[in-house]
Amino acid sequence: MPHxxxxxxxxxxxxxxxxxxxxxxxLEEIWASDVFTLARMKSALPKESYKAVRRVIRDGGRLDLxxxxxxxxxxxxxxxxxGAHYYAHVFYPLTNSTAEKHDGFISPQGDGQAIHEFSGKLLVQGEPDGSSFPNGGIRSTFEARGYTAWDITSPAYLMxxxxxxxxxxxxVFVSWTGEALxxxxxxxxxxxAMNRQAxxxxxxxxxxxxxxxxxxxxAEQEYFLVDTQFATLRPDLLLAGRTLFGAASPKxxxxxxxxxxxxPERVQVFMQDVESQLYRLRIPAKTRHNEVAPGQxxxxxxxxxxxxxxxxxxLIMTTLRSTAKRHGFTCLLHEKPFAGINGSGKHVNWSVGNSTQGNLLDPGRTPHDNLQFLLFCAAVIRGVHCHGPLLRAVVATAGNDHRxxxxxxxxxxxxxxxxxxxxxxFQQIQRGEATGSSNGGVMRLGVDTLPEFPKDAGDRNRTSPFAFxxxxxxxxxxxSGQSVAGPLVAMNTVMADSLEWISDRLEAEMGTGQSLEQSAASVIRQIMNQHGAAVFxxxxxxxxxxxxxxxxxxxxxLRNTAEALPVLRREEVRSLFQRHGVISPVEMESRYEVYGEQYTLAIEVEAKVALSMVRTQISPxxxxxxxxxxxSLQQQQSIGLQPETxxxxxxxxxxxxxxxxATALAGELHQLHNGDTAAAMTHCADVLLPRLQQIRETVDALENLVDDDRWPLPSYREMLFVR
Incomplete structure (x- = not known):
């Protein structure tokens, strides 16, 4: 019988x-019902005001007060x-989380009454206290002023x-001195930046x-659901987001x-609840399914x-977590909440395009003569080869290192x-000239009642980090727990840089009298010769x-975060972002410091939680x-038996x-902050994590030997399979 x-x-x-x-x-009744959409603006605003808003959203610029x-x-x-009485400027600090400061619409009047009031000045700008958000050394602790500024391109909504x-x-959220926080x-x-170069x-x-x-x-969001009854008995899940101990389930x-x-029925009801809320927020949730691991x-x-x-x-991550509570679940967005089974990622599908030329990464039926596509795709190839370490750095977290x-x-x-x-x-172009492209053909299944359908020209590759x-x-x-903003910033900036390089070369080639097609082929050939090593x-x-x-x-x-994050300090990376006006060197240094601190704090918390669990739950x-x-052995010996010891x-x-x-880990924890950010990350990666793994191996072995009615922690078998 269990504990x-x-x-x-x-x-x-x-x-x-x-x-x-x-x-x-x-769907028609609830879609975007909680969003202040352009359609809602059009019916509520004077015609000239609505046109001004549309113009700023489409072309940029400032909205008149x-x-x-x-x-x-x-x-x-x-x-x-x-039913709203408060408004909140919502922003995204450097913690992968969502932050918000609530203010009331209330405005007391001289006659003792109060009314709802909200001005353009309050809409456009807010002033939250910025002293407690990580800034990576941009500001001193006593410097508290920060500003939020309305992003008109993203519609307001009701929570x-x-x-x-x-x-x-x-x-957006910036410091008093103007740096992005x-x-x-x-x-x-x-x-x-990408728009300019494209x-x-x-x-x-x-x-x-x-x-x-x-x-x-x-972004395809993976997550785990664990019953809250189990999660509350696991300090590691509550505080670290993942199980620090747990013997593998037989299945x-x-x-x-x-x-x-x-x-599962209970999970489907949860999913339907989530989707209903997302549709009201105009979030086009399209697909839901079981993932590879049980409970995922x-x-x-x-x-x-x-x-x-x-x-x-x-909003999806927030809604998953809050809705899970109502259904008796705890939603785990950690990349590796359970050892020995698949972790969770967030596959970010990314493209570029506009309303006149369409999707610029669409190859069409004959990609070999689609010059526009070939150049934009070549820009990606060059970008991945030149800045692969940067792309690795922007996905570097303590949780993602496990995946x-x-x-x-x-x-x-x-x-x-x-x-x-x-x-x-691309190989044909590299050798001289693209003469054609293979066709996927038709898939025939050998049964008259089953349809024939076109077959894609290439398979997918699930082992590639960056796949077309x-x-x-x-x-x-x-x-899975990351904001997609960091990866998108890197991809957009890398793309802008490659498009600029291509345009420079294309102009130079055409300046020698070559045709556009000849010049483009020459540029693509240069990219494949110099950067084709990234294609695999x-x-x-x-x-x-x-x-x-x-x-x-x-x-x-770059095997872990301690090796990957220092890429942000490389001169070529800082120059890249500064040159395109995306992140200043000061802002980049702050991100290195903040992300490094988050990495060390995550592992420090895991170490402290592990020590607490060992001493107060597992060891007793x-x-x-x-x-x-x-x-029991003594009793058996007392009656003349020879028990197995x-x-x-x-x-x-x-x-x-x-x-x-555990004793060694406690001592090693005290050494964590005896150095700068790089030293702390290295100490985590090379000392604390191996020690945590050693403790885990002993604890997991003990779980398989100690009587079930004495083991206090819910098992993998229970958490993954009991619904």
Missing amino acids: PARLAALQAIQQRTPVDCAPAQP AVADVVAQSMKDWAVSQ RTPNGVTLCIPT DKKTPLLRSNA KRLLHLLGNDEVAPVNSSCG GQQFDDHYFGAI FEIAPVHEAANVATDHQQ LGANEAPPAIISVYLGQQLEQV TGNRFEFRAVG GGDGYSDAWHREATDDRGLEN AVQNHLSALAS RVLHQIAELHGRMDDH
Whole structure:
């Protein structure tokens, strides 16, 4: 029989019934009902004010304060009519989280009355206390002033909770001296940089009418659900987001029976609740399914403009967590909450395009003669090769280190996968001239009643960190708990840099009298000769690829965050972001310091939680079991039996080893902050994490030897399979 606390949790779960959800409403009735959309503005604003807002969203620029007053009044009236009494400037600090400061619409009047009031000035700018947010040394502790500024390109929305309704206004967050302290500001700058260079190249290609170019994003979010009854008995899940201990279940994911299987009833009710809220927020959740590991699931939205998609991605994570609580679940967004089974990622599907030329990464039916596509795709190849270490650095976190490089996620070596068709086209250009591209043909299934359908020209490669998937690239190395803003900033800026390089070379080649087609072929040939080493279509998990990548191709293998984050301090990286006006050297240094501190804090918390669990839960349980086992052996000896003592000695030896490792860890923790950020990260990676793994091995071995009724922690078997 399980430990009493675990038994009580199991009984509570067995008696639980799915939460009753309101009948599903037609999509047309709830879609964007909680968003202050352009359509809502159009009906509420004077015609000239609406046109001014549309113009700023489309072309950029500043909104006149008088127009902002009109917008604020309409926005307030709508929000109040929906039950809101507060508004919040929502921003995204450098912590991968969402922050918000709530202010009331209330305005006391001279006659003792109070009214709802909201001005354009309050809409456009806020002033939260910035002293407690990480800034990486940009500001002193006593310097508290910070500013939020309205991002007009991302619509305001209502956040509904059981406690009320709040009008949420997406904003940027900057210091009093103007440095970006958030994720959104660099994202908007990076998109502007990419737009400038993309439009330049499109004009060189002969396009007279070129609309603003934007990047798009569709992020596939993986997550785990664990019953809250179990999660509350696991200090590691509550405080560190992952299990620091846990023996493998006799059955894990080896049967592949969970992936795309029938969604458990209770989980499906949760998913429907989540989707209903997301639709009200105009978040186009499209796909839901079981993922590979038991207890793991995925939600995927349709592509949107990158800035809006980033805001929506933060809302998806918030909604998953809050809704899980209502259904008796704890939603785990950590990249590796359970050892020995697949972790969670956030595959970021990324492309660039506009309203006049369409998707610039769409190869069409004949990619070999699609000059526009070939140049934009070549820009990606060059960018991945030149800045692969940067792409590795922007996905570097303590949690993601457990995924990258394992046989469940892309390797830490950044390469690009094109697929057989495109790889052949680029190889043809590299050799001289592209004469054609392979066709996927038709899939025939051999049964008359089954349809024939067109077959893609190339397969997908799940081992590639940066893979072309038809009309976009999928950055598969992003962690499930991360904001997508950092990866998008890097991809946009790298793309801008490569487009600038291509435009410069194209102008130079055409200046010698060559035609546009000849010049483009020459530029692509240069890219493949100089940067083709980044193109790889094989098994990214294999040892042979790791040797080839590092020894023959010169690609870097940055195995963990301690090795990857210092890339942000490299001169070529700082120059890249400064040159394109995306992140200043001061802002980049602050990001290095903040992300390094987050890494060390995450591992420090894990170490402290592990020590606490060993000393207050695991060691007492083991000692109780040893005492009972020794007493039983003595009783058997007293009646003339010769009991087997091997298990007793094995448990005692493991317990002693666990205690020794815990004592060493406690001493090693005191050395964590005896140096700068780089030294602290190295200490975490080289000392604390190996020690935590040693403790884990002893604890997991003990779990398989101690009586079940004495083991206090819910097991993997229970957490992953009991619904």
